[in-house]
Amino acid sequence: MQASHHAKIRLTSLHVFEQIAEMICASSIMTSRNEFEYCKSDDSLTEKLRVMKKRRLDVIPIIQGDDLDTAQISRYVEQGDMEKKIEQGCRWCEEASTEIGSCDYLSYDLQMKDVISRFSKRAANSKIPFFLIDSTKQIVGLITVADLDKTAAKMYFFAILCELELSLLKIISGHYKGLKEICSCKYCREQRGKRAEKEFSGDTLEEYHYLNLTELLHIVGESENIRPAHDRIKSVLALDRCDDIIRLRNAIAHPKPLVWEEFPLDKLVKVHDIIRNLILILKNDANGQPQ
Numbered sequence: 106m107q108a109s110h111h112a113k114i115r116l117t118s119l120h121v122f123e124q125i126a127e128m129i130c131a132s133s134i135m136t137s138r139n140e141f142e143y144c145k146s147d148d149s150l151t152e153k154l155r156v157m158k159k160r161r162l163d164v165i166p167i168i169q170g171d172d173l174d175t176a177q178i179s180r181y182v183e184q185g186d187m188e189k190k191i192e193q194g195c196r197w198c199e200e201a202s203t204e205i206g207s208c209d210y211l212s213y214d215l216q217m218k219d220v221i222s223r224f225s226k227r228a229a230n231s232k233i234p235f236f237l238i239d240s241t242k243q244i245v246g247l248i249t250v251a252d253l254d255k256t257a258a259k260m261y262f263f264a265i266l267c268e269l270e271l272s273l274l275k276i277i278s279g280h281y282k283g284l285k286e287i288c289s290c291k292y293c294r295e296q297r298g299k300r301a302e303k304e305f306s307g308d309t310l311e312e313y314h315y316l317n318l319t320e321l322l323h324i325v326g327e328s329e330n331i332r333p334a335h336d337r338i339k340s341v342l343a344l345d346r347c348d349d350i351i352r353l354r355n356a357i358a359h360p361k362p363l364v365w366e367e368f369p370l371d372k373l374v375k376v377h378d379i380i381r382n383l384i385l386i387l388k389n390d391a392n393g394q395p396q
Contacts, residue, residue, distance in 0.1 A: 119271045125264040131215040133257035135238045135246035143168050144182065146199035153185045153198055157381060164235040167202055178237065180204055184392035205237065210250065213240035215262040218381060220248070220349050225374040234370060251368055254373050263357050265380050266318070266350075273321040291327060318354060322347045338386055349376045 142165045144153045164183045170176035180202040190201035211223060227234045238246040325338055353376050356363055364370050
């Protein structure tokens with residue numbers, strides 16, 4: 106009984122992770138205005154490119170004026186454009202700059218899920234993911250891909266992964282009688298073998314905590330018992346997508362960057378959208394709402 110009570114407590118903590126995810130916004134991960142690197146129109150392209158490579162910066166804004174706090178920001182330079190312009194004989198940052206448009210701004214309090222959505226649109230348009238953060242018509246900071254490795258960004262992904270895991274546990278506990286029945290799915294049988302028979306020989310949910318996220322995803326994805334969520338989950342949860350969710354979870358749990366060569370920005374965005382879609386499907390199913 107004690108373990109079952111513990112399960113109930115954990116399942117009712119879903120709203121905590123929902124609130125954590127909603128609290129994290131653009132201002133949580135931005136680099137504030139007095140900390141970001143910048144240049145002026147008449148700065149040397151060669152010198153500024155050297156600084157950007159040293160600090161691993163893809164893009165920096167150009168300011169107009171000597172006081173960073175009050176200077177206007179209307180253009181920016183990208184490292185790739187600078188290299189091309191230098192080859193063409195250009196000398197000044199102004200010659201390699203791009204005008205900032207309305208799509209280059211994010212609101213200070215924009216929720217993290219919407220920040221990720223904006224990253225998605227940028228990636229689709231093959232643009233450098235770079236946003237200026239606006240608060241009451243003042244530029245207060247900027248966000249680049251590098252900011253997705255900040256603690257607040259990882260806390261956001263941790264929160265939605267926890268929300269997903271608890272949502273999976275909740276729907277499983279509502280459709281199965283015990284772990285022996287739960288772990289009859291093909292993936293669990295193949296991965297756990299005889300150990301599964303020993304660990305999950307009972308007919309209660311007391312040992313639910315032995316299940317890991319990979320198993321939860323496969324159980325729900327394979328189960329015909331869970332209707333109508335099963336069909337919708339199966340439509341978004343292919344095996345490779347399941348692997349990507351686990352890869353993201355591992356990057357959160359260990360000191361790894363969220364975006365790297367084998368896990369580029371566009372894949373991170375897709376995995377984020379899959380997680381959010383799964384949570385919505387599970388939530389609607391639990392509430393008896395059609396998708």
